[in-house]
Amino acid sequence: MGSAMPYPGDTVAVVRLRRGVVGETRRVCHVVPLPGPGEIPDSLTALCGADLRPGEAELLHGITGMPCEPCLAKVAPSVGQLSAAG
Ligand SMILES: [Zn+2]
Numbered sequence: 001m002g003s004a005m006p007y008p009g010d011t012v013a014v015v016r017l018r019r020g021v022v023g024e025t026r027r028v029c030h031v032v033p034l035p036g037p038g039e040i041p042d043s044l045t046a047l048c049g050a051d052l053r054p055g056e057a058e059l060l061h062g063i064t065g066m067p068c069e070p071c072l073a074k075v076a077p078s079v080g081q082l083s084a085a086g
Pocket of ligand 1: 049069
């Protein structure tokens with residue numbers, strides 16, 4: 001426990017650090033829970049704990065290229081539970 005699991009209905013976004021911010025090998029797709037309407041935080045924290053600042057990351061419309069494995073691992077279990085239920 002203690003992880004930042006998204007709740008069903010939470011809005012999440014897929015973001016990736018921009019070219020030049022980090023090396024190509026670290027440009028993975030992070031899953032980020034979005035704040036509520038009207039809340040504009042100084043930075044967003046991905047499910048894996050990565051700190052993403054405005055201007056450093058680009059918003060993607062889906063997972064493109066290499067996904068962040070820790071982020072995926074936090075999202076995947078809830079999908080697995082659904083298929084395992086019953
Ligand atoms: Zn991540």
